[in-house]
Amino acid sequence: MAIAKAERLMNLALCLLGTRRPLSKRELRGSIEAYLEAGSDDSFNRMFERDKDDLRELGLVIETVENLDGETGYLARRDSNRLPPIQLDAEEAAALGLAAKVWQQARLAGAASGALQKLRAAGMPEAEDTYDTPHSALEPRIPVHEAAFEPLMLACRDRRPVVFAYRKANAARPETRHVEPWTLECWRGHWYLAGWDRERGAERVFRLSRITGKVRSRAGAFTAPVPDVSTVRETVESWAGETATRSARIRLRTDCGYPLRARALSVRERGDGWDELEIPYGHGLDAWLVEFGPDVVVLEPADLRADVMDRLRAVAKG
Numbered sequence: 001m002a003i004a005k006a007e008r009l010m011n012l013a014l015c016l017l018g019t020r021r022p023l024s025k026r027e028l029r030g031s032i033e034a035y036l037e038a039g040s041d042d043s044f045n046r047m048f049e050r051d052k053d054d055l056r057e058l059g060l061v062i063e064t065v066e067n068l069d070g071e072t073g074y075l076a077r078r079d080s081n082r083l084p085p086i087q088l089d090a091e092e093a094a095a096l097g098l099a100a101k102v103w104q105q106a107r108l109a110g111a112a113s114g115a116l117q118k119l120r121a122a123g124m125p126e127a128e129d130t131y132d133t134p135h136s137a138l139e140p141r142i143p144v145h146e147a148a149f150e151p152l153m154l155a156c157r158d159r160r161p162v163v164f165a166y167r168k169a170n171a172a173r174p175e176t177r178h179v180e181p182w183t184l185e186c187w188r189g190h191w192y193l194a195g196w197d198r199e200r201g202a203e204r205v206f207r208l209s210r211i212t213g214k215v216r217s218r219a220g221a222f223t224a225p226v227p228d229v230s231t232v233r234e235t236v237e238s239w240a241g242e243t244a245t246r247s248a249r250i251r252l253r254t255d256c257g258y259p260l261r262a263r264a265l266s267v268r269e270r271g272d273g274w275d276e277l278e279i280p281y282g283h284g285l286d287a288w289l290v291e292f293g294p295d296v297v298v299l300e301p302a303d304l305r306a307d308v309m310d311r312l313r314a315v316a317k318g
Contacts, residue, residue, distance in 0.1 A: 004159060004182070004226035008034040012051050013060055017081065022065045022073025037221070146208040149184070151215040152193055156181045159226070161198075161218040164211050172317055174212045179204070180222045196224040248281035249299040256295040286311060 011032045015023060029035040029044055038044035052074070056062055061080040065073055088096070148164065155162045162181055165174040180196040190207055197204040251274045252260055261267060264277040276299070279285075286307035289296050298305040 004034065005228045007157070007159075008032065008047075009051055009054060009058075012048075013055055013076070016055075016060070016062060016074055016076035017078060019075050022063075022075045024069075024071040024073050026071070028074070146191060146211065148193075148208045148211040148215045149191055151217065152181055152208070153184060155215070155217055156183055156193075159222055161220060161222065162215050163218060164215045165213045166206055167210050167212055172314055177204075177206070178218075179206070180224060180226075182226055184208075196222070198223065246281040246301070247278050248285065248301060248304050250277050250279060250289070251275070251297040251299060252277050252292075253295040257292050260292070260296070290315070 011034070012028065015028060015031055023031075025045070025048060028048065029038070035044055035048065038047055052062060060076055062074055062076050063080075065075070152162065154160075160181075161178065163176060163178050166177045167174040178198040179193070180198065181193055182195045183193075185192055185194070190209060193206045193208060195204065195206070196202075247265060250260070251270075254269075254273050254275055260277060260279060264279050266278045268276045270276055274297075281301070281304060286304055289298065289304075289308050290311045298308050
């Protein structure tokens with residue numbers, strides 16, 4: 001779910017829960033920023049009906065009644081939507097504690113810790129944490145090493161345009177990009193941003209590790225609509241050849257390139273410090289192979305080998 005839709009649903013739920021009388025569509029539209037930005041009455045009506053249905057699917061009890069002016073109004077009575085007392089067993093408490101550890105490296109660590117404290121104050125049992133020991137072999141984490149993560153996370157949440165310098169895999173120098181950020185997603189240990197590239201007038205996906213310098217926010221509203229769902233993972237998978245219909249043959253240095261080995265269709269040990277792999281070949285595989293530098297040699301097909309060589313020459317000219 002895109003951040004913009006989640007924010008819209010939250011605002012609608014708060015309005016319906018916070019009122020003592022039914023609110024009409026007109027009043028709700030005037031109270032929620034996303035509805036004010038709807039281009040037409042038809043667009044607003046469709047958006048509101050979808051949001052109302054989504055909240056009901058999430059469990060919110062919404063009543064439809066007539067208000068004092070005879071208009072159809074909506075409200076969510078607190079007594080009908082009050083949650084029962086929290087009752088968690090030791091295994092459920094352990095699962096929540098484990099989930100909170102995932103965000104230790106990011107700004108969300110504080111929010112996760114605070115949520116656990118509130119649950120414990122409400123009676124959540126203190127579970128024995130088998131992962132919180134100096135001898136633990138496993139520790140769950142979502143790595144967030146990129147400095148761009150936090151400002152982009154906040155920009156997605158607040159719907160603020162951003163500017164940053166971005167270096168593509170085959171470019172010697174970074175370019176300035178003006179982006180309306182939509183959502184962040186982690187895929188195979190790397191973070192990606194989906195958003196609207198203003199100069200190119202199209203949706204783009206950016207790998208955070210290729211952002212150089214600071215991410216700077218800009219004033220003003222978004223110029224393009226924010227989709228309810230952004231296909232970050234599907235886009236990145238297509239770059240990496242996940243939707244491949246062909247295969248490629250490469251040489252890979254022994255004990256290197258685990259991500260390539262994990263996707264290999266076959267692996268043959270050569271005994272000379274190199275292994276020979278057959279891997280899926282799709283759009284963007286050349287850019288991915290370049291990242292492994294001298295540890296990879298493309299054997300075939302010839303067009304893939306040529307594309308990788310062109311990218312390496314562009315980097316070398318730097």
